[in-house]
Amino acid sequence: MAFDQTAVRKDFPILSREINDKPLVYLDSGNTSQKPQRVIDAMSHFQEHTYAPINRSSYRLAGEATDAYEKGRVAIARLINAPSVDEVVFTKNATEAMNLIAQSWGRANLGEGDVVVLTEMEHHANIVPWQMLVQERKIQIRWVPLTADGQLDLTNLDNLLDGAKVFSFTAMSNVLGTITPIAMLCERARAAGALSIVDACQFVPHNVTDVQSWGADLVAFSSHKMCGPSGIGMLWGRMEILDAMPPFLGGGNMIDTVTFDGFTTAPVPMKFEAGTPPIIEAVGLAAAVEYLEEIGMANIRQHEMELSRYTLDTLKGRFGDDITIYGPDDVKLRGGVFSFAFRDLHPHDVSQVLDERNVCVRAGHHCAKPLMQTLGVNATTRASIYLYNDTADIDALADGLDNATDIFGL
Amino acid sequence: MSGLEDLYREIILDHYRTPRNRGELDPPAIKAEGHNPLCGDEITVYLSLSGEGDDAVIDDIKIGGQGCSISQSSASMMSQSMKGKTVAENRALARRFKALMGIDGIEPQDGDDAIDLGDLEALEGVMKFPVRIKCAVLGWNTFLQALDAGGGTTSTE
Structure with a gap:
């Protein structure tokens, strides 16, 4: 046994719930994970003691709240071995992160006839945002097929990637469980001159993640599948790419200045975090990451x-x-x-x-x-x-x- | 186990294992497709009518598609009940059934209470499992779609 299983089960209060005098057998973590007491407590404690707006007000409490929010970003950067904390963008969920990529990078860089390569084992979150660009921009989608045992059939990958602008793929299929050869796929995308995007929702909660060794350009994943709260997702990207991307949503927090004539944007990551972000959730997420790191x-x-x-x-x-x-x-x-x-x-x-x-x-x-x-x-x-x-x-x-x-x- | 036995009554399982009026009808029969995006269930209803308007009689009805035991058995029982009756009678049957399923916005009309649901009463157990009500009414909504739009696609979401 890799760790004390009995102790871990006790960390999750919901697992001691009984329905009709029978224990809960929760086998739906690919959908969403349960939460350890520590995450529940961290969120409650934050609301009882520290909650305030972030990045806006100058009183001490607001400073403490901002620090607590940013600790979530630090934790995520550490978990995935991001070279810079500023490369971690908080979104509503991983789906929003994928839409952010398609709407921001995609609209800035893709036009009629441009090719996006996906695989046949993608979640709708890595399909529909691109299909929206098919409707809007007339881009083309090519699909990497599967082998009989549910792995990617890479026989024709070079042909599929030929001339492609984007290769967006899952790190682990939410249906088949298949873990894809992530670093190799990123390398092949790079060799073809395509942006590499990794849907890492199913991968990050269960594996050691190192976005630098992957060599990925952009990576999306979510908190709620890794013992953290729902309502917060993550986009990591290489700074050079994030910096060149136009904003996604406009509003408070994402601007440098606004006049009657226009606006300038804040630097990454705030450029992509318009409006009040999931503050309490970032605090819970930091606790979840610490919990997972302790177990390893x-x-x-x-x-x-x-x-x-x-x-x-x-x-x-x-x-x-x-x-x-x-x-x-x-x-x-x-x-x-x-x-x-x-x-x-x-x-x-x-x-x-x-x-x-x-x-x-x-x-x-x-x-x-x-x-x-x-x-x-x-x-x-x-x-x-x-x-x-x-x-x-x-x-x-x-x-x-x-x-x-x-x-x-x- | 009482809950499950309520849901999976023998008559329901019987219709699931041996669906009645399974198949297709060629045009000019009306065809409508219904689906439940939640679970991927699909039902196709084919209607062959003689006569006009509410007095038209359903000479034949066939059910296609695939889905869970509840959606398939409900559609099978529906087809059995509807054959040989008029459109008006079958609309009333649909109202009565959807009321049994607790569907909001059903306005009962005079005489609905007197309608005998027969085997369909067995689906009452579905009420204990609200997630499955959509399965039970999928075929019925598809039938209504066939009448109202003369075909097309409907969805229970």
């Missing part, structure tokens, strides 16, 4: 690889041909999200039966409808793990699937 991202990854092996072996061992688990079988190539088809049951029915035992999974298209089309399904059931899950959770999932078999008389 490498330890979390180790734990999840072990539990992923157990999950794959348990489900395939107990259900054989009755279950189809999408994505690679090698746990070194995947993270802990397991989308599956179970017998001929619809994922809604599977999740309904699992819910009877408080087993929380997601059923549906997982905001990746084009990928569902590639897989040839309408929807899947998805179980996803985090540092607080253990083998008992996986056993409960398997027992629940047995129950589904009974109820539907299969």
Whole structure:
């Protein structure tokens, strides 16, 4: 065991909740993660003692609040090994970060016929903002296909990247669990003269992240999937690129000066943080990062690889041909999200039966409808793990699937 | 387990395993497609009518698409109940069913209470699982879409 599992479970108060006298089996962390007591306490304490506007007022309390907000930025820069704290931009969520990129960089740099390369395993957040530019700017999208076991098929990558302006891809698929060769993909983008953008939502909460070793240009991820609060997301980018990008939203905080004739912008990151930002959330996020760092991202990854092996072996061992688990079988190539088809049951029915035992999974298209089309399904059931899950959770999932078999008389 | 047994009653599972009136109808039959963006469920309703307006009779009805046990069984039972009845009778049936599902904004008309839902009563258990109500009404909204727009696409969101 990479860390004290029993102690970690106790750090998350919601995991001791019972519904109908049965414990909660939370297997939906790929959707959003639960919060440790420390994050809850940090946000409460901040509101009880320190809350005030940031970057506006000169009294001491406002200074303290500004410092607390900025600590969140420092924590994130440390977590992802960003060369400069100022390169971390806070947004509402990762989706907003992707839209910021498409609307700011995209509108400044992309015109009719310009090519953006995406992969078939992208989340809608890395598809729709570009499709909006297809409608508005007549840009073109090319798609990197998948192999049969749910990895990127890079056979034709050079052709796809030829003449492309952008290569935007996920670091880890939210459906297949597949971890992509991030540094290599960034290098190939650079060689082709394309901007590299990494959707790291599923990756950062579960792995050691080093944006410098990736060689990425822009990276988006979110707080709520890594034990932090919802309502705050992150964009990291190389300063040279962020500096050249026009602002996204206009308003307070993002300006240097405003006159009747116009405005000038504040430097990065404030240029992209118009209006009152998620102040309390940044404080909670800093606590979440400190919590994860104490356990150690490498330890979390180790734990999840072990539990992923157990999950794959348990489900395939107990259900054989009755279950189809999408994505690679090698746990070194995947993270802990397991989308599956179970017998001929619809994922809604599977999740309904699992819910009877408080087993929380997601059923549906997982905001990746084009990928569902590639897989040839309408929807899947998805179980996803985090540092607080253990083998008992996986056993409960398997027992629940047995129950589904009974109820539907299969 | 009482909740689940309420939801997955035998008659519902029966319609799910052996859906009635499954298939397609060629034009000039009306065709409408409904989908639930939340879960990806899709239902296609084909209607063959004889006569005009509210007095037209549904000579044939076919259901296509794919989805969960609730959406599929509800559409199957709906097709069984509707065949051979007039448009007016079936609109009343839809009102009565949607009222059973607790859908807001349904204005009951005289005589609706007297409508016998038959097997459809079994779907009452869905009320305990509010997330699934959209599944239960998907086929019905698609049917209404077929009548009102003479086809097209509808969505339960």
